[in-house]
Amino acid sequence: MAIAKLLGIETEYGITSGGPEADPILTSTLLVNAYASNLAHHIRWDFNDESPGRDARGAPTPGSMAPMVEMHLANAVLTNGARFYVDHAHPEYSSPECTTPLEAVLYDRAGEEVLRQAMKAAAEKYPESPEIVVYKNNSDTKGNSYGTHENYLLDRAIPFAEIVQAVIPHLVSRQIFCGAGKIGFETPWADTGPAYQLSQRSEFFEEIVGLETTLKRPLVNTRDEPHSDPQRYRRLHIILGDANMAEVSTYLKLGTTALLLAMLEDGVLNMAKLELANPVDAVRQISADPTLTTSVERSDGSSISALSIQEELCAAVSAYVGQEGGSAVGGPGIAQDIVTRWQSTLESLRRNPLELAGQVDWIAKKRLLDAYGERHGVSYRDSRLRAMDLQYHDLRPERSLAQRLGLETLVAEADVLRAVTTPPRGTRAWFRGSCLAKFPQQVVTANWDSLVFDVGRDPLRRIPMMDPLRGTAEHTEALLDEVESVQELVARLDA
Numbered sequence: 444m445a446i447a448k449l450l451g452i453e454t455e456y457g458i459t460s461g462g463p464e465a466d467p468i469l470t471s472t473l474l475v476n477a478y479a480s481n482l483a484h485h486i487r488w489d490f491n492d493e494s495p496g497r498d499a500r501g502a503p504t505p506g507s508m509a510p511m512v513e514m515h516l517a518n519a520v521l522t523n524g525a526r527f528y529v530d531h532a533h534p535e536y537s538s539p540e541c542t543t544p545l546e547a548v549l550y551d552r553a554g555e556e557v558l559r560q561a562m563k564a565a566a567e568k569y570p571e572s573p574e575i576v577v578y579k580n581n582s583d584t585k586g587n588s589y590g591t592h593e594n595y596l597l598d599r600a601i602p603f604a605e606i607v608q609a610v611i612p613h614l615v616s617r618q619i620f621c622g623a624g625k626i627g628f629e630t631p632w633a634d635t636g637p638a639y640q641l642s643q644r645s646e647f648f649e650e651i652v653g654l655e656t657t658l659k660r661p662l663v664n665t666r667d668e669p670h671s672d673p674q675r676y677r678r679l680h681i682i683l684g685d686a687n688m689a690e691v692s693t694y695l696k697l698g699t700t701a702l703l704l705a706m707l708e709d710g711v712l713n714m715a716k717l718e719l720a721n722p723v724d725a726v727r728q729i730s731a732d733p734t735l736t737t738s739v740e741r742s743d744g745s746s747i748s749a750l751s752i753q754e755e756l757c758a759a760v761s762a763y764v765g766q767e768g769g770s771a772v773g774g775p776g777i778a779q780d781i782v783t784r785w786q787s788t789l790e791s792l793r794r795n796p797l798e799l800a801g802q803v804d805w806i807a808k809k810r811l812l813d814a815y816g817e818r819h820g821v822s823y824r825d826s827r828l829r830a831m832d833l834q835y836h837d838l839r840p841e842r843s844l845a846q847r848l849g850l851e852t853l854v855a856e857a858d859v860l861r862a863v864t865t866p867p868r869g870t871r872a873w874f875r876g877s878c879l880a881k882f883p884q885q886v887v888t889a890n891w892d893s894l895v896f897d898v899g900r901d902p903l904r905r906i907p908m909m910d911p912l913r914g915t916a917e918h919t920e921a922l923l924d925e926v927e928s929v930q931e932l933v934a935r936l937d938a
């Protein structure tokens with residue numbers, strides 16, 4: 444039986460300030476610290492349980508490197524259960540654990556609002572400094588890419604090799620509806636290079652599986668860091684994906700992937716006929732073709748298009764949801780909504796992709812750029828079009844081209860603003876965020892699976908949260924309403 448597909452998104456944002464000579468690490472630090480200075484609590488992130496070097500394959504392969512953990516950079520834990528911090532040279536927002544793809548869209552949007560508020564806070568705190576501007580994109584046009592990572596809760600019993608086989612065809616082909624689009628290319632894999640790509644990230648991947656996230660990027664990341672009971676759970680950390688401005692793209696990206704993983708756990712997913720001969724080449728070939736006509740080679744020597752791969756996967760998931768109900772992905776209603784949207788999206792891609800200009804980023808952006816280019820008689824090489832490409836992802840409301848296009852929304856603005864400070868009710872993020880809100884001075888450190896409290900005497904008390912499905916509002920809301928102090932909370936938990 445498939446377990447609940449808890450999920451979330453980690454987004455590294457592009458950042459600029461004062462021209463090309465500005466230090467992005469310093470700029471990101473100023474941004475995060477400006478936001479954190481307005482919080483009632485100032486706690487440290489607890490790195491004790493961080494283990495980025497643990498590899499799902501067992502012993503790391505020769506030449507593989509674990510991601511660096513930079514403990515000295517700015518960190519803030521938010522009352523909505525999220526983490527806002529500096530990762531390498533970027534501000535990163537890691538959403539709280541969510542129970543449904545739609546809830547994950549909501550908290551991804553809340554992350555955008557956090558970044559907007561951070562820009563405002565930085566402008567007020569450093570009025571003499573150049574304006575800090577943040578972009579929700581994935582590359583700087585100079586060959587540097589930064590990630591948008593997805594996380595899915597999985598049953599530890601599923602062998603990792605089966606996970607790799609199950610997700611590769613989907614990850615390689617889903618960019619046809621969740622790619623963010625970009626002009627040109629930045630890597631030497633194609634000397635001629637496509638004029639326009641579906642995805643901002645696809646050309647930066649070099650391996651099928653691996654531990655790295657910044658060099659030799661793999662299609663399937665092998666980091667085995669569940670942030671929960673390692674005997675029961677696995678966290679699938681997907682780094683092949685774009686940062687989406689379009690909510691429908693985010694929803695489909697998360698929802699379709701979660702449903703396929705649920706099928707895998709239920710033992711009804713067969714990907715043998717969709718196995719690709721060279722997935723790394725395939726992901727690049729698909730990204731390079733906005734006409735969606737390119738076919739990639741299967742292991743049996745035949746060819747298939749990305750659209751056909753997605754149609755076969757959608758048909759299989761539709762049958763599964765009809766039989767099983769999709770209870771692991773938010774319940775039958777949400778599962779069926781994902782399938783219905785997936786089907787209609789693929790039908791539009793087959794018929795006329797422009798029908799999706801309000802739902803899919805690469806299509807919305809391409810239509811905008813093509814219209815401007817035709818009106819002014821310029822090609823994608825023109826600097827104005829390249830500037831528009833970047834401006835599509837600008838988080839400043841008055842500058843963002845994505846916001847001007849009227850993309851379809853799935854979550855209400857009032858709910859987004861509420862989610863900036865209020866955690867999801869159905870996961871342990873509720874307990875984490877609520878404790879920060881109620882006892883801002885008594886929480887010493889926090890991470891995904893524990894909180895450390897100062898109870899007024901030695902030693903400090905660590906409260907483990909190894910089950911992501913406990914610590915919910917159902918489990919702890921009444922308790923938190925009743926207690927008046929951390930000491931009382933800890934005593935009640937002990938009892």
